[in-house]
Amino acid sequence: MTVWVRPLCLAALVVTAAACDEQTPTGELPETLDVQLRRNIGQYGVVPIAAMARQDPALVTLGQALMFDKVLSGNRDISCGTCHDPTLHLTDGLPLPVGTGGTGSGAARTLGPGRSFVPRNAPSLVNSAIGLFYVFWDGRLNQFGPQGPLQLPDVVLPFDLPNVLAAQAFLPILNRREMRGEPGDVDVFGNPNELAQFADTQAAEIWQAVTRRLFATPGYPELFRAAFPYLPSSSFTFREAAIAIAAFQMDALMRTNSPFDRYLRRDDNALSVEAKRGGVLFFGEARCSSCHNGPLLGGQQFANTGVPQLGPGVGAAAPLDLGRGGLVNNEFYQFAFRVPPLRNVELTAPYFHNGSFPTLESVVAHYNDVSRSLRSFDPATLPAALRDSYHGEQATIDSVIQHLDSRLREPLRLTEAQQRDLVAFLKALTDPAARDLSGIIPASVPSGLSIR
Amino acid sequence: MQFSGLRAVCIAVPLLSFASPAARAQLIPIKTIPIAQGSQFEIFPSSNLGMADVSIALPDSIGDPFVNPATTARLPGSRFFATPTVYSVSDNAGGGRSLPFALLARRSDWFGGFALTLQQVEPSRPPQQFGGGVVDLPPRPGGDPLSVVVPGNTARAHGNGYAFGMVGHRFSAKNLSVGASVTWTALHALDGVDLLYEGSRSITQRGNALDLRVGALKEWPGERGARAFEAIVVHNQFSTTHDVLFADLVWDPNRQIFVEEARVDTNYDRTKTWGAQLQYQIPLATPGWRIGWLATVNRSTHPNGPSYQIGNSGVPQDPGHSYAYNLGIGVSKVLGPARFGVDAIFEPIRSYTWANATAPVATLNGDTLPPGAPTLENRFSFANALMRVGVGRDIDLQGTNNAIGLQLGLVLRSISYKLEQTDHVQLTERAFQRSWIEWTPTWGLSLRFPELDIRYQGRVTKGAGRPSNNFFFVGQRDIALSSGMLVAAPNGPLSLTDVNTTTHQISLSLPLR
Numbered sequence: 001m002t003v004w005v006r007p008l009c010l011a012a013l014v015v016t017a018a019a020c021d022e023q024t025p026t027g028e029l030p031e032t033l034d035v036q037l038r039r040n041i042g043q044y045g046v047v048p049i050a051a052m053a054r055q056d057p058a059l060v061t062l063g064q065a066l067m068f069d070k071v072l073s074g075n076r077d078i079s080c081g082t083c084h085d086p087t088l089h090l091t092d093g094l095p096l097p098v099g100t101g102g103t104g105s106g107a108a109r110t111l112g113p114g115r116s117f118v119p120r121n122a123p124s125l126v127n128s129a130i131g132l133f134y135v136f137w138d139g140r141l142n143q144f145g146p147q148g149p150l151q152l153p154d155v156v157l158p159f160d161l162p163n164v165l166a167a168q169a170f171l172p173i174l175n176r177r178e179m180r181g182e183p184g185d186v187d188v189f190g191n192p193n194e195l196a197q198f199a200d201t202q203a204a205e206i207w208q209a210v211t212r213r214l215f216a217t218p219g220y221p222e223l224f225r226a227a228f229p230y231l232p233s234s235s236f237t238f239r240e241a242a243i244a245i246a247a248f249q250m251d252a253l254m255r256t257n258s259p260f261d262r263y264l265r266r267d268d269n270a271l272s273v274e275a276k277r278g279g280v281l282f283f284g285e286a287r288c289s290s291c292h293n294g295p296l297l298g299g300q301q302f303a304n305t306g307v308p309q310l311g312p313g314v315g316a317a318a319p320l321d322l323g324r325g326g327l328v329n330n331e332f333y334q335f336a337f338r339v340p341p342l343r344n345v346e347l348t349a350p351y352f353h354n355g356s357f358p359t360l361e362s363v364v365a366h367y368n369d370v371s372r373s374l375r376s377f378d379p380a381t382l383p384a385a386l387r388d389s390y391h392g393e394q395a396t397i398d399s400v401i402q403h404l405d406s407r408l409r410e411p412l413r414l415t416e417a418q419q420r421d422l423v424a425f426l427k428a429l430t431d432p433a434a435r436d437l438s439g440i441i442p443a444s445v446p447s448g449l450s451i452r
Numbered sequence: 453m454q455f456s457g458l459r460a461v462c463i464a465v466p467l468l469s470f471a472s473p474a475a476r477a478q479l480i481p482i483k484t485i486p487i488a489q490g491s492q493f494e495i496f497p498s499s500n501l502g503m504a505d506v507s508i509a510l511p512d513s514i515g516d517p518f519v520n521p522a523t524t525a526r527l528p529g530s531r532f533f534a535t536p537t538v539y540s541v542s543d544n545a546g547g548g549r550s551l552p553f554a555l556l557a558r559r560s561d562w563f564g565g566f567a568l569t570l571q572q573v574e575p576s577r578p579p580q581q582f583g584g585g586v587v588d589l590p591p592r593p594g595g596d597p598l599s600v601v602v603p604g605n606t607a608r609a610h611g612n613g614y615a616f617g618m619v620g621h622r623f624s625a626k627n628l629s630v631g632a633s634v635t636w637t638a639l640h641a642l643d644g645v646d647l648l649y650e651g652s653r654s655i656t657q658r659g660n661a662l663d664l665r666v667g668a669l670k671e672w673p674g675e676r677g678a679r680a681f682e683a684i685v686v687h688n689q690f691s692t693t694h695d696v697l698f699a700d701l702v703w704d705p706n707r708q709i710f711v712e713e714a715r716v717d718t719n720y721d722r723t724k725t726w727g728a729q730l731q732y733q734i735p736l737a738t739p740g741w742r743i744g745w746l747a748t749v750n751r752s753t754h755p756n757g758p759s760y761q762i763g764n765s766g767v768p769q770d771p772g773h774s775y776a777y778n779l780g781i782g783v784s785k786v787l788g789p790a791r792f793g794v795d796a797i798f799e800p801i802r803s804y805t806w807a808n809a810t811a812p813v814a815t816l817n818g819d820t821l822p823p824g825a826p827t828l829e830n831r832f833s834f835a836n837a838l839m840r841v842g843v844g845r846d847i848d849l850q851g852t853n854n855a856i857g858l859q860l861g862l863v864l865r866s867i868s869y870k871l872e873q874t875d876h877v878q879l880t881e882r883a884f885q886r887s888w889i890e891w892t893p894t895w896g897l898s899l900r901f902p903e904l905d906i907r908y909q910g911r912v913t914k915g916a917g918r919p920s921n922n923f924f925f926v927g928q929r930d931i932a933l934s935s936g937m938l939v940a941a942p943n944g945p946l947s948l949t950d951v952n953t954t955t956h957q958i959s960l961s962l963p964l965r
Contacts, residue, residue: 033878050702050713131708254705265700269809273816273878295703295710 033276034268040283041264044293048256048264052129055251058226063248066241069445071217072173072210074181074195075100076188076449080172080245082109083122086437089347090125090253095355095386096311097122099177101185105452111385118177119311119321121355123340124348126434128165129250130341132299135168137337137353138314138324139302153328155203158239165246170238173210174203188449207238214241219446255344255434260425271428278425281418286367288422290407296341297429303405304335306370308377309391310354319391323353325403334403346430356382360426364419369411371401478519478665478686478729480750480776480799482834483867486888487948488916490576490643491539491955495550495569495614501957502896502909503842504861506793508782509733509744510842511680514961517556517565517618520667520684521631524565525622530557530964533567539955545918546576546643552614557964561622563631569614573641576918610641610657620667627671627678635663639692647918649696649717659692659721677735677742688725693718725752740787746797750776772805772830780838789846789855794839801834801869816879827877834869842894859896859909864889890915905961910954917948 031039066072068081083097084090085106092098093107096119101112111117120137135141141152143164150167151157155174161167172178176196185193198206214220215236225233228240260279262270271279283289292298302324313319315326325334337353351357357366358381366373374397379390414422441451498515500506507516514533517524533554540547554567620631639659646655665686671678696719699712733744752774780797807828813821821827842861849855868887875881896909 032875047710048700048702048713050704050706050711053706129705131703131705250705269811269813272814 033273033280037263037271037276037279037283040280040289044283044289045295046264046283046289046293046297047295048261049130049295052250052254055247056227058223059228059244059247060251062220062223062227062241063244063246064252064440064442065220065223065445066214066245067248068442068451069447070188070449071213071445071447073100073179074187074193075185076447077101078179079445079449079451081441081451083118083178084125086440089344089434089437091348092122093349095121095350095382097178099175100179100181116177116312117386117389118175119314119318120353121350124344125249125253126255126344126347126437127253127296127341129246129254130256130296130343132164132296132341134299134302134338135164138327139338140324140327141167141171158237161239162243163246165249166239166242169242169245170203170207174200174206176200180206211236211238211241217447223446252440253437255431257433258343258431259428261343261431263428272424274421274424275428276425277418278421278423279428281414281422282425286412286414286418286422287407288367291339291405292342297343298339298341301339302333302336303339303407304333304400304403305337305352305408306366306374306400306404307335307337307352307354308356308374308379309335309396309400310356310382310386311389319389320396321354335400336403336405342426343429344431344434346427347434360423361419364414364422364426367408367412368414368419370404370408372411374400478684478727478748478750479688479725480727480748480778480801482774482776482801482803484832484869484886485948486867486890486916487644488541488545488913488918488951488953490541490546490548490573490953491537491911491913492548492550492571492573492612492643494539494955494957495535495537495552495571496554496567496616497533497535497552497907497957497959497961498909499907500793500842500859501911502859502861502894502898502907503791503793503844504840504863504892504894506782506784506795506840506842506861508731508746508780508784508793508795508797509742510782510784510786510791510793511733514959517631518554518567518616518633520669520682521618521620521633521665522629522667522669523682524556524558524563524618524620524631525629525669527556527558527563530555530559532962532964534960535957537955537957539953541576541643541918542952542954543949544577545951546574546646548573548609548641548643554616555964556618561624562620563622564619565616566618567614567616569612569616571612571614571641572609573612573643574609576644576646612641613638627673629669630667632664632666634665635661637661637663642692644918645694649694649698651698652696653699654697656695656697657692658695659690661691662689663687674735676737676739679735680731680733682729682731684727684729684731686725686727686729688723688727690721690723690725692721694721723752723754725750727751736783740785742784742786744782744784746778746780746782748776748778748780750774752776771808772803774801774803774832776801776834778838789848791844792842794841797838799834799836799838801832801836803830803832803834805830805832813877815877821876825876827875829874829876831872832869833872834867836868837864837866839864844896846898846900853902855898855900857896857898857900857907859894859898861894861896863892863894863911863913865891888915903962905959907957907959907961909957909959912955913953914950916953917950 068079070076070079072079078100082105083092085092088106092109094109096117098109098111099118101115102109103112104110133143141150141164143150150161150164157167157170173180176182181193181196183196185196187193195206195209221233224236224240227244259270259275291301291303294300309320311321314321317326323333323335323337324330325336346360349358351363357363377392379387379392382390445451496515496518498505498512500510500512500515513526535552538549548571550569550571552567552569554565556565557563614635614637616633616635618631618633620629622629637660639661640657642657645657649655663686665684667682667684670681696717698715698717700715701710702713704711727748727750729746729748731744731746733742735742755771776799778797778799780795782793782795784793806826809821809823809825809827811823813827815821840861840863842859844857844859846855846857866887866889871884873882890913892911892913894911896907898905898907
């Protein structure tokens with residue numbers, strides 16, 4: 001018996017000792033990129049985008065025609081699609097847009113005699129229907145305004161507009177630089193520009209005049225009646241046109257199937273390794289998500305990101321542009337502009353509210369050390385026509401830096417490799433279907449005017 | 453990540469357990485998360501359960517027939533069993549109850565038996581450490597800032613059914629017995645699975661398990677007792693499907709609110725295992741003492757596995773295979789009314805799993821892995837150990853033919869493994885080691901009358917945990933638990949809340965004649 005019991009007891013002791021060796025984990029397995037990225041994403045309310053419901057085809061057809069028809073502009077020389085050009089991913093490729101009176105299209109478009117640039121970059125309309133809370137770079141049109149939802153301090157919009165897109169469609173045709181023209185302008189046929197004759201305060205009259213134009217254009221009455229069969233012809237206003245344009249945006253301009261969106265829908269292979277590393281930075285160390293968060297990756301905040309001052313300026317501060325800080329009761333937001341949503345950002349260069357940075361790489365480098373980037377900004381990187389409008393005075397730069405968003409005051413100190421990863425992540429926000437949007441351009445519009 | 457009362461762990465290979473109530477040591481469990489498992493499959497009677505289930509050198513007169521059908525030949529006569537069993541996981545984290553009926557019969561050299569079991573398993577819940585209840589989310593009409601439209605969890609328990617059949621023959625002249633058994637299980641509820649799909653709204657389980665085994669028992673009578681050799685070949689097949697309903701939060705651009713979007717993930721859990729075990733017992737020179745050895749080999753393949761989610765860690769279960777071995781030695785003493793037994797088992801296990809690209813995948817250096825190419829390889833090496841020690845003492849009630857028996861025991865299971873992982877996409881290699889101990893005190897009380905045996909046996913397993921509530925937003929991945937065989941890749945830490953699993957079994961045993 002002793003022969004067996006001793007070795008057995010010894011074996012038992014050895015096994016027990018081995019078992020008792022480590023009760024607590026010997027170490028944690030390093031998190032994979034996916035775990036890090038998904039955890040970081042989860043902290044910022046970034047969720048997939050559901051499908052947009054199909055809109056009434058008749059409404060979409062009318063909206064498409066209006067979007068690309070220059071008859072809406074005072075001089076009949078510019079349409080919404082001129083600055084939101086589908087071949088340029090519904091932007092114009094320019095730092096600052098060239099409005100009515102200009103010639104050419106896209107990045108080759110040039111100012112007409114005596115004209116000046118529209119002071120802020122034309123944002124892409126891709127995903128404009130995604131649910132933006134704020135519209136325009138200064139967010140003056142929004143769903144939470146002091147005048148009530150979808151209202152502006154200086155323009156009285158119809159009270160029963162269905163969404164912010166429809167409200168937005170009322171405004172470019174009022175803007176002299178963008179679409180309406182200046183007093184004394186003549187249109188492309190040499191006829192007087194009747195829209196330009198109205199005072200800036202006569203918004204309702206301008207909308208009525210545009211509506212009269214539309215109903216005087218063969219084809220439009222039929223399109224309106226098809227889109228709004230329940231309305232008597234006598235009751236049509238620009239409201240119906242705006243609703244149709246919004247319907248077209250909702251139906252045709254949504255592109256939310258990027259690799260990142262597929263990743264959000266649990267496809268781990270949708271993102272490259274570089275993009276995942278960039279995503280970890282985006283939602284982590286680089287702090288991009290402190291502003292670019294939520295389902296839209298932005299669109300809900302305003303920030304002074306230290307962008308160089310450029311262009312003709314806006315309002316009383318011209319030639320500077322105070323952004324949201326130029327609005328009444330928003331002085332806190334000096335030089336602050338809307339944080340844009342980032343889906344498809346790769347396709348919408350140049351960047352920021354005045355297009356002062358031509359590439360994503362330059363944007364990321366700017367964020368890496370905003371103060372230094374602003375102080376060392378080289379206007380030679382701008383198109384020649386804009387270089388003279390760069391406001392690089394020391395006082396201006398100091399003022400911008402003084403009001404810089406607190407999140408950007410310290411350099412990020414990202415390495416070049418990290419910056420490349422961030423760019424890879426930003427490029428992963430591109431829906432492949434957004435790369436070629438030329439299919440949404442109609443063959444013709446009821447006015448017979450050229451589309452490009 | 454360490455919290456008070458929480459155990460931070462890393463998921464490596466999730467875990468392997470077998471949906472067989474007759475598993476014992478023939479099917480070697482692989483467990484890579486210290487997750488508490490309910491005693492769902494401990495439904496058959498046993499005379500040693502209160503003694504830590506020691507078995508290598510101490511025969512279990514009631515339990516052995518369900519493990520090695522050939523040992524039914526040892527039964528002195530036919531018996532009927534009823535073994536109501538309940539188990540519960542502490543902190544209101546789950547539980548279940550089973551009602552098995554079994555009949556083992558001998559007639560001449562033939563023997564056989566059958567058992568039927570109905571079982572109810574409660575939905576597993578996150579441990580409620582602070583006394584909170586589980587809040588079910590009812591459907592709610594849309595229109596609120598967060599529109600909840602996907603039905604919430606159901607608190608309804610689900611049932612499983614087990615059927616066991618066995619037949620054997622004893623060749624008396626050769627002291628050789630052979631037997632074969634089959635156990636078929638209809639599965640609708642596996643304990644703990646609910647918690648392994650974190651964020652899910654409901655899980656529908658369906659599947660079955662089949663356990664086939666052939667056993668032999670050869671005995672050589674001697675003065676101090678018989679030497680015994682046992683051999684068992686076992687085939688275990690496990691197949692379940694989990695339809696997991698998730699409510700993904702998405703942004704609805706139409707209404708411009710967050711809404712829930714229903715998603716049903718179908719996860720397959722498939723495992724096939726072949727195993728063989730040899731066991732040998734001899735009496736020692738000292739009266740009453742016996743010593744035994746066992747050696748077991750398992751080969752498991754798991755072509756499909758569910759993708760489980762715990763916390764923010766994803767553990768997609770990858771295809772793979774495992775070789776598991778155990779080598780054990782045990783000693784026992786039966787002297788008069790006293791019984792003592794101790795088992796020591798070492799379990800080396802090797803598992804290999806991989807993930808294949810389902811579509812072309814770009815690697816870090818710019819190469820492209822074609823569909824079907826491995827993207828990830830995991831090599832697991834386990835060195836597990838199991839210690840069981842138990843004692844029992846019967847006390848005759850003087851003047852009667854009745855007796856009271858007391859049993860105590862302790863099981864210590866040490867799990868230790870190393871993982872080496874190669875990521876062919878990120879071009880990384882990493883290694884990970886982990887170990888922990890689960891310990892299980894056992895106890896038992898028996899009342900033996902001439903016409904009836906009544907046994908109460910209990911056990912409580914400590915040292916493991918269950919996923920607790922987490923409040924992440926979205927973007928989490930599922931990680932998996934399997935009750936077949938689960939071998940998956942680790943990808944991050946995970947928090948479990950320590951819980952205890954308590955089992956109570958009452959066994960009634962009646963001789964038929």
